[in-house]
Amino acid sequence: MTDQFGQEQAIRKLAPGKLVIASHNPGKVREIAALLGRYGIEPISAASLDLPEPEETGTTFIANAELKAMQAADLSGLPALADDSGLCVEALGGDPGLFSARWAGPTKDFGMAMQAVWDGIEAKGPDAGHDAHFVCALALAWPDGHVEAFEGRIDGTLVWPPRGDQGFGYDAMFVPHGHDISFGEMDPDAKHAMSHRAKAFEKLVAAVF
Incomplete structure (x- = not known):
């Protein structure tokens, strides 16, 4: 991390204790809690604290993660960790990307979202490729406004x-x-060992613990 003068600053360390997981997605909260458990962190979900979900107005995954983490830290008075992640499909020009959750609609219907992705690929014709990647940005914020961010793919x-x-x-x-099986068929521990979220966590753990 650099300061306003472009000088390198030491990355702030995270002490054991309570950490707000700034997400209302129970799947994300479960994955993050599983990855954090060994470090003496007591994860608390934003939903359990009745924290509002901010409007995600950032133009990058990191910007949205920072926005969510900073709001949760400010409102809770505790350090907060936010994740912004999405599926980027080459044939769709990177969509759904930042809008991956929104493609599932207000009811979070990811069956509908997956169908929309596949329909979009099919509409491109038989030569459309099926290449895609997941991106995960993690932002760790403190109540004083300090923030650290990491990204995995x-x-x-x-x-x-x-x-x-x-x-x-x-x-x-x-x-x-x-691999020849989907993340949906994979044992959660196997997914946690290789996923975009795990890669971002490797960077976070190396930096702040």
């Missing part, structure tokens, strides 16, 4: 129909490169 291929009932979101249609 995993590449893969989309399949249809969706396969498996593990995971959440678009997991059932995404097969990571080097």
Whole structure:
């Protein structure tokens, strides 16, 4: 991290204790809690604190993650960790990307969202590729406004129909490169070891713990 003069600043360390997970998505909260448990962190979901969901007005995954983390830290008085992630499909010009959750509508119907992704690929014709990648940005914020951000990515291929009932979101249609099963078919521990979220967490853990 650099200051206003472009000088490198030391990354702030996170002490064991309570940490707000700035998400109302129970799947994300579960994954993040599983990844944090070994570090003496007591995760608390934003939903359990009745914290509002901010409007995601950022133009990058990191900007949205920072926005969510900073609001949760400010309102709770505790450090807060936010995740902004999405599925980027090459044939769709990177969509749904930042709008991955919004494609599922207000009821968070990811069956509908996956169908919309596949229909979009099919509409491109038989030469449309199925390459895609997941991106995860993590932002860790403190009540004084300090924030650290990290990003991870995993590449893969989309399949249809969706396969498996593990995971959440678009997991059932995404097969990571080097594997022949989808995230939806994968044991959660196996997914946690390789996912975009896990890669972002590796960077966060190396920096702040």
